[in-house]
Amino acid sequence: MEKLYNDYFQTVFKYLFCMSHDADLSEELTQETFYQALKTYDSFRGDCKVSVWLCQIAKYLWFKEYEKRKRYASNSIDEIADSLPAKENIEQTVLASESKVALYRRFQSLDEKTREVVYLRLTGELSFREIGEILNRNETWARVTFYRGKQKLAEAGQE
Template sequence: MEEMYDRYSGMVKAYLTRLSGSSELAEELTQETFYQAVRSIDRFDGRCSASTWLCGIAKHLYIDAVRRRKPTEPLPEDIPSGEDFAEKIVRKDQAMIAHRYLHSLEEPYREVFTLRTFCDLNHTQIAELFKKSESWSRVTYYRARQMLREAMEGNKNEKE
C-alpha cells in the first residue's frame, strides 16, 4: 500500500484539488482516500486500474464532504503571498474564469474533462470509472471541450 500511495497520491490530490478548488480539503481527502483503500483492499478485484479505483473512492469522499458541509461554511482557500503576489492574483483570476466555465458544465462532461485534463487519466481509465465504453469517454470529452470553447468564445464576444 505504501508503494501505491507513493505512486498515486499526487494524482489523487490533483484530482481532488480540481474538484474542490481547495488544496487543504484535497490533502485531507487524499489521506482519507488511501485510508479507505486500505480498509477495502480485499474488494479491489483488478477489473479496473488502481488509479481508476482510487479516483472513484476520492470522488465519493468528495461528494460526501460536500453533502456534510454547512451551506454557509466556505471551503478554505490558498492566499498568495510573496514578491509575485500580483502575478499570482492574475493567474488565479484567469484560472477562476476557466473554472467557472468548467463548473457550469453538466455531468458527466465536467468530470470527464477534469479527469482527462487535470488528472491525466486516459480514455480507457475514464471509461472504467464510469462503467462505459472508451468511445463514450472520447465523445464525452470532445463534447465537453466544445461546450467550454463555445462558452468562453461567447463571453469574449460579449466583452468586445
C-alpha cells in the first residue's frame, strides 16, 4: 500500500486541488481517499487503472465534503464587511464580477466531460496524459476535448 500511496499521491492531490482550490482540504481528502482505498482494496476488480479508481474515490469524497460545507456555510457580518471593496473600486469590482459570471455561464454550457477536462487543465495544471488517465481516456482525446471546449467558450463569448 505504501508503494501505491507514493505512486499516486500527487495525481490524487492534484485532482482534488483542481476541484477544491484548497491545499489543506485537498491533502486531507487525499489521505481519506487512500484510507478508503485500503478499506476496499479487496473489492477492486481491476476494470480500470488504479489512478482512475483512486480519483473516483476522491471525487466521491469531494462531493460529499462539498455538500456538507454547503449545508453549514454561514458568513458573519464582520466577514462580509471585510470583504467589501473600497468605494473607489466598486465600479471595477462590479465589472470584473459581471465578466466572471458571464464566463461561468459559458462554462456551464459545456457538456460535463468537456467542462471537467477544461477545469482540470486550467485550474489543476494537469497534463493531457494525466487528464486522460484520470478520465479513463487517452491523451489525444483529452487534448482534442480541451481544444473544442476552448473554441465553444470563445464562440459563446462573442455572442
